[in-house]
Amino acid sequence: MQLTTALEDSIGIVTLQGDFNAAQVNSIRDSFKEWFDGNHGIQNVIMDFEGVGMIDSAGLGLLIALLKHVTNRGGDLKLVGLQKKVRLVFEITRTHRIFEIMDSIEEAKNALS
Amino acid sequence: MKALLHTGDSLDWLAETGQEGWSLLPLGNRPLLEYWFEVLHDLGIKDVWVLLGDDAHDVEQYAGDGSRWGLDLHMAFLREGTNPDTVFKRKPELWQEGVFYLRAPCFPRRQQQQLNELPTGGSFLLNPEHPEFGVLTDNADDLEALIRSATLPQQGGDLSSSLGIRCEGLPDANSYFQLNMALVNGEIQNYLTPGYSLQENSHIGYNVITPPSCNLEAPLMVGNDCRLRPLCSVGPRAVIGNNVVIDGQSELRDCVILDGTYVGRNLEIENKIVAGRHMIDPESGVTVSLDDPLLLAEVGQGSRLGDLIHVSLGKIPATLLWLLMAPFYLMCIGLFKLTGSGSFQPHQVYDRHGEPLTLPELLAPPEHALTGFFRALNLDRWPALGACLKNQLYLCGHLPVSVSEEETRPSSDRNCPAVFCEELLLGEDPPESLRKVYARQYCASRAVGTDLRILARVLMGRVLLRSTLTLQEADA
Numbered sequence: 001m002q003l004t005t006a007l008e009d010s011i012g013i014v015t016l017q018g019d020f021n022a023a024q025v026n027s028i029r030d031s032f033k034e035w036f037d038g039n040h041g042i043q044n045v046i047m048d049f050e051g052v053g054m055i056d057s058a059g060l061g062l063l064i065a066l067l068k069h070v071t072n073r074g075g076d077l078k079l080v081g082l083q084k085k086v087r088l089v090f091e092i093t094r095t096h097r098i099f100e101i102m103d104s105i106e107e108a109k110n111a112l113s
Numbered sequence: 114m115k116a117l118l119h120t121g122d123s124l125d126w127l128a129e130t131g132q133e134g135w136s137l138l139p140l141g142n143r144p145l146l147e148y149w150f151e152v153l154h155d156l157g158i159k160d161v162w163v164l165l166g167d168d169a170h171d172v173e174q175y176a177g178d179g180s181r182w183g184l185d186l187h188m189a190f191l192r193e194g195t196n197p198d199t200v201f202k203r204k205p206e207l208w209q210e211g212v213f214y215l216r217a218p219c220f221p222r223r224q225q226q227q228l229n230e231l232p233t234g235g236s237f238l239l240n241p242e243h244p245e246f247g248v249l250t251d252n253a254d255d256l257e258a259l260i261r262s263a264t265l266p267q268q269g270g271d272l273s274s275s276l277g278i279r280c281e282g283l284p285d286a287n288s289y290f291q292l293n294m295a296l297v298n299g300e301i302q303n304y305l306t307p308g309y310s311l312q313e314n315s316h317i318g319y320n321v322i323t324p325p326s327c328n329l330e331a332p333l334m335v336g337n338d339c340r341l342r343p344l345c346s347v348g349p350r351a352v353i354g355n356n357v358v359i360d361g362q363s364e365l366r367d368c369v370i371l372d373g374t375y376v377g378r379n380l381e382i383e384n385k386i387v388a389g390r391h392m393i394d395p396e397s398g399v400t401v402s403l404d405d406p407l408l409l410a411e412v413g414q415g416s417r418l419g420d421l422i423h424v425s426l427g428k429i430p431a432t433l434l435w436l437l438m439a440p441f442y443l444m445c446i447g448l449f450k451l452t453g454s455g456s457f458q459p460h461q462v463y464d465r466h467g468e469p470l471t472l473p474e475l476l477a478p479p480e481h482a483l484t485g486f487f488r489a490l491n492l493d494r495w496p497a498l499g500a501c502l503k504n505q506l507y508l509c510g511h512l513p514v515s516v517s518e519e520e521t522r523p524s525s526d527r528n529c530p531a532v533f534c535e536e537l538l539l540g541e542d543p544p545e546s547l548r549k550v551y552a553r554q555y556c557a558s559r560a561v562g563t564d565l566r567i568l569a570r571v572l573m574g575r576v577l578l579r580s581t582l583t584l585q586e587a588d589a
Contacts, residue, residue: 056405085401088394092380
């Protein structure tokens with residue numbers, strides 16, 4: 001699983017590539033926290049899931065932990081570009097009610113601005 | 114007239130779920146093939162040939178000789194790549210009186226409860242818009258063309274107007290889903306209904322455990338051997354197959370859950386088809402295969418690793434108990450022989466690999482003090498402990514199935530024959546039906562914790578059972 005980060009208009013954009021499962025959770029958590037805690041200017045984060053083919057319960061658990069981490073700093077975490085398969089997992093686990101899920105990065109940026 | 118049902122085809126949209134063939138695909142908790150058996154029975158066509166494909170073994174095991182439906186079933190095999198229409202050529206004399214030929218997967222949707230009489234003197238297409246579904250014909254020319262040159266009539270009467278059934282294909286997941294929803298909404302009343310009907314449009318199978326905190330809302334169908342955990346909510350319009358476990362706080366509505374599925378904790382399944390770890394969204398046709406046993410999984414198909422853990426953990430107490438019991442067992446054997454109060458006869462059961470295993474069975478009057486002592490200390494399980502050490506039985510599970518009771522070997526995913534099981538606490542000879550319930554319960558809730566509980570209960574329980582019986586006898 002690849003995680004790339006960028007900063008646009010003081011919004012952190014995290015792009016994920018690959019499967020978001022139990023085997024990847026630790027490395028994603030460490031990379032995210034290192035990047036987020038090291039950039040105090042970032043308040044809001046957009047996570048781009050376009051390259052994520054599958055997510056499991058461990059991945060969802062991490063997302064909820066990251067949402068808490070971001071909101072503790074007063075920011076918000078939005079998810080964009082969910083593939084149908086990933087979206088179905090969000091639906092059956094009711095996590096689509098916890099996160100704000102949007103179609104594109106632009107839409108998420110507008111919502112955050 | 115005879116019938117030929119070609120079950121060798123498969124439905125493309127089912128391929129991702131790993132399901133072979135369409136014939137055993139459940140609709141309203143009954144396999145699709147069974148609806149055809151029902152139609153044929155109602156039409157008075159008793160002589161039925163089933164053309165088998167890749168799922169031949171399962172269909173044969175399920176359908177048997179057809180006596181359950183009042184039919185005389187014969188099985189024929191179709192070689193891969195062979196045109197099913199050529200099968201008539203094999204025995205032309207069979208089909209001279211006419212044939213009801215189901216050629217492709219479709220559902221006989223009844224327009225009325227009672228079918229009209231079998232039409233004669235012509236050819237009738239099961240669905241004129243889809244001639245490939247099959248035909249009913251006793252027309253001499255059409256029969257000749259079918260038998261000699263494997264040519265199906267392309268024109269004929271409409272069976273739907275003649276009989277009162279409309280044959281509908283299942284081209285995608287959505288058509289399958291909608292058909293299930295129609296059945297659960299009340300259309301099932303046109304057919305033989307599955308399970309017990311508790312109230313209007315709710316059908317529950319046998320051996321279903323529902324805690325009081327579980328919310329069931331009609332219309333719904335629940336198959337056999339299901340476990341619903343506390344605080345879960347099922348229905349309205351939920352079709353739950355056989356051997357399904359729904360974990361706590363999950364909500365299921367407008368959904369179809371196929372046999373042998375585990376639905377994890379706190380999930381919400383709506384407008385979905387779930388088959389084991391596969392989930393299909395009927396609207397989009399997207400299939401998701403989850404590799405996460407906390408969400409969706411297959412029931413009763415324990416992993417090899419899990420099995421290995423059960424076997425390995427069982428070996429230590431089995432060895433200790435075997436050594437501890439050995440002198441008592443030998444002493445009792447001597448006493449039985451000396452006093453002539455009991456003897457042993459060989460008893461054949463299926464072991465955990467489905468092979469016959471011979472164990473000695475005590476024949477002695479149960480009221481005899483020595484018999485009571487022998488059983489209270491579980492010494493009658495000592496030979497089985499030896500079999501456990503030889504990997505033939507598990508330490509904890511269910512009572513091994515007797516070879517005389519079942520002619521066919523038990524399937525490996527539902528077979529955990531063991532030395533110790535809760536059935537031993539039911540008395541000397543618990544009824545077969547009850548033993549099956551216990552066996553299914555064990556297979557559905559198999560875990561190391563369950564094994565420990567069984568071991569403790571049986572080791573202590575049989576002593577207490579014996580003490581209670583002795584006290585009752587003394588009181589009497």
